[in-house]
Amino acid sequence: MLELIDLRRRYGDVVALDGLSFSVEPGQMFGFVGPNGAGKTTAMRIVLGVLTPDSGEVRWRGAPIDLAGRARFGYMPEERGLYPKMRVRDQLEYFALLHGVPKARAAAAAQDWMERLEVAGHAGDRVEALSLGNQQRVQLGAALVHDPELLVLDEPFSGLDPVGVDVLSGVLGELAQSGVPVLFSSHQLELVERLCESVAIVKDGRLVASGAVADLRERGAGGPTVRVGVRGAREGWLQALPGAEVVGHDGSGALVALTGLTPDALLDAARAAGTVTHFALERPTLTDLFRKAVAA
């Protein structure tokens, strides 16, 4: 388990982290979301030891992390970084060696990851000669080539085409299944919702919400929300109902937030008003939760 405990960090007068705490379970795909400047990158850099916090600590498997422990993490920074003039194979091998992979296994690991990330055809090319998408695959390879115990990825999906997104999410899913926690930040919330079991939403260096995505969606709205469509009903029947508030409309019906009414009572009222064509309990999406959390 990875634990971030009360992390604080300032840059001059700017507070980047203001007591951030959350934890990532083994084998979990964990989404780290928040508006720009919320402190995501700072938190990830602290996990990797690239930055030191003013106070607070990061624990891995219950113990503070040292350099030797960090060598077993995989990291992909937001601003991608590879040696532009170094060849793909050499580069991956070099990062494997730096992470402590024995020489005999480093070459095989580099070859393996080039194949899995579908860049083996570019093994002898300089990185600067690759398309951005392929550079990103090599970058991911550099984070994975030493079979890390924990993966920390800052905006891994930005700049990828849909095929790249599929390749990457496939690889990350396999890793998580094998027990490697994957912590990644992203602004693509639909993707986070699809891939992650858990998320942390941060704002201004503080945790706003965290937990299993399903729980958050369940709890997120305050009361249940129902989409209801009724044919042949008289205009304004919903507005007349006490304890129900229309918060939106689409083709299939009105979106109703229930404040006093139960879903059963709403269904009865709808059947009384006309023919029910659509009736579904709706949970807020991660995007809704994010908007709400960030606006607060």
Add this chain to the structure above:
Amino acid sequence: MSALAERSAVALVARREVTERVRERSFLISTAVTATIVVLVSVLPTLLGAGGPTTYDLAVSDPAALPVARAAASDAGAFKLRLHLQRLSPSRAQGALDGGGVDAVLSRRGLASREQADAQLVALLQTADRDVSRAQALRAAGLHGGVLQRAMDPPPLRVVSAKAPDPERDRKGRFAFVAVLVLYGQLLTFGFLLASGVVEEKSSRVVEVLLATIRPRTLLAGKVIGLGLIGLGQLLVITAIGLTAGTAAGSITLNGEILAAAGLAVAWFVLGYAFYAGAFACAGALVPRQEELQSSIAPLTLMILVSFFLAFAVLDDPSGTLAHVTSFIPMTAPMTMPPRIALGEASPLEIVGAFVVTALAAAALIPLAGRIYSNAILRTGTAIRLREAWRLR
């Protein structure tokens, strides 16, 4: 999978520097170009006859000036000159002078030349003129034969120097000159390559991936050592080529003294590089882009340039005050000590002392450079001032 010991991490970083650099075509080309320059500089002076007497074409346009010209021609050797005399009519002499056929014209009225005449030539002709006039005067006063001969040619002054003249002096001087040239190029090149390598990692942001695995000081040490090894290897190759070419052309005599001087010059490169490397790495770490590197390393390149000029002054006067003082300034010693050693003008005690002073200074700079480098290397955006980098964390 285990974490690397710091030493093997340094070795990994250093090895990457070496293999990546040596595979670059530009590196092979620059080595070839430097070697060619060294060969030319060691061979050309011999081929062009430097060090031999200078020859002047002197037209004599007046029979009265002929005795003076002849006397001058026979004495020319003492002035390291050779005179080539031509008898010409005044008008043809003038024509030859204007056309560049002769260097100067001697007549009863004196010496005429196109540009200001060489001081040695003037001195030679003055002496000859004086001798001829004096002989005439003495003869007119009635002196003849042996008496006149003794009056005109007293036994030569005995010249004794405390130190035996070194017949190899000129050759050693040539070696020292080339050594200064090569050391200057090598220090400047590898300082620049180091700084530019640091900027490459910073601007490409690969440094963040690296620093998630290894400490800044590990990265810095690996880069400095790796590039230093390439610089050393290149210098050894160039030295071998230069010594071979110089010996073949007869510009130097390959003996124990020259080999020792060459070995010590290489050692001074290592020391000079050690002294300057940390500073160059910091200069690189302070700027975000290659474009800003020139201004950032300017103070360092200037220091090396100043040392280069001081080395020439020292080459002129290898046992003067300037020579002694600059040998004990770590900034200049790597450039000014090798020529003194080559000329045999530095005592073993002085060599060891200067070596120790520079080595201590380099050792003292390493932690300072490490701190500045570590603080600055992850700061992107704009260039950082040195003081700011010192205080950051």
